[in-house]
Amino acid sequence: DAGVIQSPRHEVTEMGQEVTLRCKPISGHDYLFWYRQTMMRGLELLIYFNNNVPIDDSGMPEDRFSAKMPNASFSTLKIQPSEPRDSAVYFCASRRQGAQGYNEQFFGPGTRLTVL
Amino acid sequence: RKEVEQDPGPFNVPEGATVAFNCTYSNSASQSFFWYRQDCRKEPKLLMSVYSSGNEDGRFTAQLNRASQYISLLIRDSKLSDSATYLCVVNPRHNTDKLIFGTGTRLQVFP
Numbered sequence: 001d002a003g004v005i006q007s008p009r010h011e012v013t014e015m016g017q018e019v020t021l022r023c024k025p026i027s028g029h030d031y032l033f034w035y036r037q038t039m040m041r042g043l044e045l046l047i048y049f050n051n052n053v054p055i056d057d058s059g060m061p062e063d064r065f066s067a068k069m070p071n072a073s074f075s076t077l078k079i080q081p082s083e084p085r086d087s088a089v090y091f092c093a094s095r096r097q098g099a100q101g102y103n104e105q106f107f108g109p110g111t112r113l114t115v116l
Numbered sequence: 117r118k119e120v121e122q123d124p125g126p127f128n129v130p131e132g133a134t135v136a137f138n139c140t141y142s143n144s145a146s147q148s149f150f151w152y153r154q155d156c157r158k159e160p161k162l163l164m165s166v167y168s169s170g171n172e173d174g175r176f177t178a179q180l181n182r183a184s185q186y187i188s189l190l191i192r193d194s195k196l197s198d199s200a201t202y203l204c205v206v207n208p209r210h211n212t213d214k215l216i217f218g219t220g221t222r223l224q225v226f227p
Contacts, residue, residue, distance in 0.1 A: 031213060042219030043160065043203070056214065091159060104150075105215065107159035 002026070004108035006092050012114045018080040021111045024073055025094030033093040033105060034067055034077050043091070049075065050097075082115045089113070117142055120218040122204050128224045133194045137221045139204030140186045148207035149180055151189050153200045154220065160203055163189075194225045 005024040013019055025032045033048040047057040052069045060067070064083070069075040079086055089112050093105040122139045129135045141149075149166035164171065166178040166187050177190040187204055204218035 035217075043217040045214055045216075048213065050213065056212075104162045104165075107161070109159055 004092055004094055004106055006090075006108035006111050008111060009109060010112045010114075012116065013082055014116050015083055016081045017115075018078065019082045019086075019113060019115075021077040021079075021090050021092075021113070023075045023077070023092030023108060025075070025092070026096075026106055027073070028096060029094035029106075030097040031095045031105075032069060032075050033095075034075070035091040035093065035107075037089045037091060037110075038087075046077070079113075082113075084115045087113055087115050118218075119143060119208060119216045120204055120206050122218040122221045124219060124221060126222040126224050128226060129194055130226055131194055131196060133225075134190065134192045135194060135223065136188055136190045137202055137204075137223075138186055138188050139218055139221075140184075141204075141206045141208075141216075142185070143206070143208045144182075144185060145209045146185075146206045147209060149178075149187050150205040150215070151176075151178060151187075152203040152205055152217070154203055155200045160217075163202070191223075194223075196225050196227065199223055199225045 007022045031050050034046040035043050037043045046059045047067045049069045067077045089110045091107050091110045093107045095105045119142050151163040152160040153163045154160040164173050166180050170179040175192045179188045201220040201222045203220045206216045208216050
């Protein structure tokens with residue numbers, strides 16, 4: 001079975017440019033999560049969706065960040081305009097609705113973003 | 117104070133050694149606990165869940181101490197392939213699907 005798919009795997013852009021990261025969750029999974037990982041702050045949750053509806057976006061750093069999930073098999077995370085401090089690895093993860101306490105998330109390979 | 121705290125390491129141990137990591141969490145209402153493993157430049161993957169009674173999976177043993185709000189992971193007979201970063205993960209409360217990740221403890225096993 002295909003795992004979580006993310007694209008692009010690497011992105012290098014200049015400050016001020018728009019960046020769009022893409023994610024395809026595992027088929028049948030009801031939840032989708034976007035994380036950002038840096039050496040200093042570790043893995044931080046940005047936003048998550050349940051059945052394509054955003055549930056908690058309290059981790060989104062500021063208005064420059066936006067995320068959408070137009071259908072069950074696709075989500076985007078957009079940064080506009082990008083800044084050097086946005087450089088990080090961005091992970092998408094998904095999981096199935098399950099019994100209480102069942103929380104295994106499956107991560108994609110990540111997008112390594114560098115903003116110059 | 118961070119919600120989940122771990123010693124970043126690195127822990128450098130020889131093959132065959134036993135090594136233990138601890139992790140503390142701040143929210144006493146936390147419900148579920150996990151250890152994830154992350155290899156260098158790869159995505160995190162679930163290693164094991166942590167149950168109140170403690171649980172074992174081969175060479176790996178996880179324990180939970182709710183009174184002191186800490187979780188531990190013990191690795192026996194370390195292998196070179198155990199070299200990775202181990203992330204302590206907490207579901208902070210009953211009515212949330214969020215997971216809070218620690219920044220990880222790096223383990224390096226040498227021959």
